[in-house]
Amino acid sequence: YLARKFFYLWAKLTFGQVLPSKARCFYDQKILQKSFGEWKEQWTVCREKQLGLRADNHSRHLLLNLTFKAWRAYVCQQQGKRDKCYVAESHAKKQTLLRTWQRWLVYVDVQRTKRGMQSVALAFRERSCLRISWAVWRRQHYQKCSGHKMNILALQHWAQSLQFRAWLQWRELYLHTQDEKQKDTRAVTHHQHWELRRCVGAWLGYLNLLRVKKRQNELAQEFHRGRMLRRCFSNWQLSWEFKRRVHAHQGDLEKQAARIALWRVFAHWKHYVVLCVEEAQQCELAEKHYKCHLLVLQKFWNRWKSRL
Numbered sequence: 001y002l003a004r005k006f007f008y009l010w011a012k013l014t015f016g017q018v019l020p021s022k023a024r025c026f027y028d029q030k031i032l033q034k035s036f037g038e039w040k041e042q043w044t045v046c047r048e049k050q051l052g053l054r055a056d057n058h059s060r061h062l063l064l065n066l067t068f069k070a071w072r073a074y075v076c077q078q079q080g081k082r083d084k085c086y087v088a089e090s091h092a093k094k095q096t097l098l099r100t101w102q103r104w105l106v107y108v109d110v111q112r113t114k115r116g117m118q119s120v121a122l123a124f125r126e127r128s129c130l131r132i133s134w135a136v137w138r139r140q141h142y143q144k145c146s147g148h149k150m151n152i153l154a155l156q157h158w159a160q161s162l163q164f165r166a167w168l169q170w171r172e173l174y175l176h177t178q179d180e181k182q183k184d185t186r187a188v189t190h191h192q193h194w195e196l197r198r199c200v201g202a203w204l205g206y207l208n209l210l211r212v213k214k215r216q217n218e219l220a221q222e223f224h225r226g227r228m229l230r231r232c233f234s235n236w237q238l239s240w241e242f243k244r245r246v247h248a249h250q251g252d253l254e255k256q257a258a259r260i261a262l263w264r265v266f267a268h269w270k271h272y273v274v275l276c277v278e279e280a281q282q283c284e285l286a287e288k289h290y291k292c293h294l295l296v297l298q299k300f301w302n303r304w305k306s307r308l
Helices: 002-015 020-128 131-246 251-276 279-307
Strands: none
Touching: 002 251, 002 279, 020 131, 251 279
8 A cells, every 4th residue: 555655646746637547548548549530531422322322223213213204105106006007907898898799799689680681671572573673782782781891890999999008198107107116215314314323423523523532632631640649759758858857866766667558568478378379378477466466565565665
């Protein structure tokens, strides 16, 4: 207890009002503050990276959504085209069947008319037995039938040519509509790619600006740390020179401080060895350290008593 008391008095006279424990505590607090600042900066950088990844995911999701909408519109358009083609084909088949049925009805009526006329002519020939009149009537009837057939063929040719012309006009209009839709789709795709390229360029420029700012801040902090270290070292050197000049006459005290520092180094080394060696060696080193500690304290007590 007396050795501890006089040791505290000697430490206060040697180091001043600030004890090494308080200085060590203040140093630990400063180190903790610097570590927290660096960790906060790293956390900010990680947060910015997470925001960048979220922006990439959002843009990718938006592009996929737009692509899916365009593909769905294209599928609906193709389905509508197929439905229209199917309706057109069914309508064409119905029209062809209707024309065939009408022609067949006309043909049946003509055949019935022909048969009736032939029966009438035969009856007339049998009744009149006039071959000349029969020949004249047959020639006239043949001319009428030929004219009727020519008229029917002309009407059929005119209807087919009109249908073919209408089909050509519909096909040209359909191809023109398809070209316009493809041009619109290409324009929309080109605009989307251009907007995406512009956004990516702006984002890369923002990242480069952040990197430059971060590098400038790091350089400024390094310069500030170096300046503070140089200032602290110069202040410490000046104070150390002042203390060395003031306490030059206390040689014995300096020797005792050196012995105490040596004892502290030995205690740290002993603590490190205690953590590394086995349990038996720890006990042995502890006993040796205790004996050495008692010897040092006895020497220190004897010398302090002789000085007193």
